[in-house]
Amino acid sequence: MSTSLNSPYHHGNLRQALLEAALIILEKEGEAGLGLRDLARAVGVSAAAPYRHFDSRAALLEALAVTGFQRFSAAMEAVASSNPADPMAAMGKTYVLFALSNANLFRLMFSPQLKKDGRPGLRMAADAAFDTLRHVVGGDMKTGRIKALAAWAKVHGLSILLLDGQIALRAGEDTEALIAEIIGSL
Amino acid sequence: MSTSLNSPYHHGNLRQALLEAALIILEKEGEAGLGLRDLARAVGVSAAAPYRHFDSRAALLEALAVTGFQRFSAAMEAVASSNPADPMAAMGKTYVLFALSNANLFRLMFSPQLKKDGRPGLRMAADAAFDTLRHVVGGDMKTGRIKALAAWAKVHGLSILLLDGQIALRAGEDTEALIAEIIGSL
DNA sequence: ACCTGAACACCGTTCAAGT
DNA sequence: ACCTGAACACCGTTCAAGT
Numbered sequence A, B: 001m002s003t004s005l006n007s008p009y010h011h012g013n014l015r016q017a018l019l020e021a022a023l024i025i026l027e028k029e030g031e032a033g034l035g036l037r038d039l040a041r042a043v044g045v046s047a048a049a050p051y052r053h054f055d056s057r058a059a060l061l062e063a064l065a066v067t068g069f070q071r072f073s074a075a076m077e078a079v080a081s082s083n084p085a086d087p088m089a090a091m092g093k094t095y096v097l098f099a100l101s102n103a104n105l106f107r108l109m110f111s112p113q114l115k116k117d118g119r120p121g122l123r124m125a126a127d128a129a130f131d132t133l134r135h136v137v138g139g140d141m142k143t144g145r146i147k148a149l150a151a152w153a154k155v156h157g158l159s160i161l162l163l164d165g166q167i168a169l170r171a172g173e174d175t176e177a178l179i180a181e182i183i184g185s186l
Numbered sequence C, D: 001a002c003c004t005g006a007a008c009a010c011c012g013t014t015c016a017a018g019t
Helices: A014-029 A036-043 A057-080 A087-101 A103-109 A112-116 A120-140 A145-163 A175-184 B014-029 B036-043 B057-080 B087-101 B103-109 B112-116 B120-140 B145-163 B175-184
Strands: none
Touching (some): A014 A103, A036 A057, A057 A087, A057 A112, A087 A103, A103 A145, A112 A120, A145 A175, A145 B145, A145 B175, B014 B103, B036 B057, B057 B103, B057 B112, B087 B175, B103 B145, B145 B175
């Protein structure tokens, strides 16, 4: 989160600097607004420089998505290990709130574009994140696979519909309260 | 669906021809693979020609998304008016199957990119589609708003998770059966 | 080993000019 | 009125060359 001007990139760790700047641009401009040339410019380096650290724009996006899944896993594990009264509801709420506060990163994590070129790192990160989720759900409650999938679908769908502004809030209605109500309705 | 070579575009209705070709390319290549120049080439016209009928690439995509919502509405109304035993389940199944058999069109319909530049036509088409959905659900069953939103979220999430290949099918498992089971689990 | 400058093959978009 | 050709300002990516 440092926009340091006394930049050590010139023979420092450009890779990390690119990732940090990319995350900021991503969240502000969306995936389409994250150009490699812009990114290089933002970091004060030539247009070709990023290619020393990432094979392509897709590889850079994949790296971002992977850190997204890691942050997601961390958030889910944090709630799970806090032993909430209703683990399922608590995790669902965390899922949706993560999506809302990391909108473009969340969308990138599920980008079909990225998945299409089958980069192994992304698949692994995603699997790890969902394994965590499955274990917690499967461990704390005796939910069968179907119920677990249904809960996942509901929470994921709610995240995306809210993200896309598809669910209209009523006057004076609180987003968080609505989330709790919808998750609460089995 | 006609790839006629005796093309009447030269002073015919290029707009329609562009839309038809675009739908085919979209479903085959995805949104990112649908370039205006490629499209013009596919239709046998100069790169600048589409601009007589669409202000921009975004305008073309919006037109595609609008027809997507129209087809979606039609599909939902068709099931609804067939008076199925369990209207909620029947509509849910139709929803998911529509998404699966129109993968890239469905994704385009919910593209945040498109929504961001707030084209009125798209918003109207989307609202019309969901109004239909809400009326049918609200009319046939006494589901409250929360339950309706929860059902919508579940069905939408299931669509996207399946589309993204995030839900792994077990050996010999049928997609349609899984959909029915998940939707069935209240 | 890491970065730059210049180039290549593309884009979307504009605009004068053709019919 | 509708379409073309050529141009503009961009891309992502490559590669020789610099340090």
